[in-house]
Amino acid sequence: MDTSAIDQMLGHLRAASDLAAGKSSAAPAAGGADFGQALQTALKDVSAAQQSAQQMSQDFSTGTSEVNLQDVMINLQKANLSFQQMVQVRNKLVNAYQDIMNMQV
Structure with a gap:
């Protein structure tokens, strides 16, 4: 799984947090990935990993293809991770949202 989108998303969250706390922060680079797009891509990747692992597991249990147990277990663990x-x-996003909502203006 490509974690660069998640790392970039966390960078945006840190920058927003620093800005909200009154700290000077460098703006994200121009042409950087859109936060919503990065989150959507990451969600699609997780969903695809889970679907692939589930399909491989079903193929192994029905014996319809040449899938071995080791590959099934590895893909299931990758999907779980x-x-x-x-x-x-998501937990970090919720915490950041709650911090922003609790700020006094």
Whole structure:
């Protein structure tokens, strides 16, 4: 899974947090990826990994293709890790949103 989009998203969140805290922060580079687009791409990647792992698991259990157990287990773990990573990103987004909502103007 390509984590560059997630890293860039976290950079945007840090910059927004610094800006909200009154710290001087360098703006993201011009031509950088859109935050919403990066999040959408990451979600699609996680979904694709889960679907691929599920299909491989079904193929192994029905014996319809030449899939071995090691490949199935590796793909299931990759899908699980990518899902856990996305959950952590979501948690960071929720925390950032709550911090912004709790700011006094």
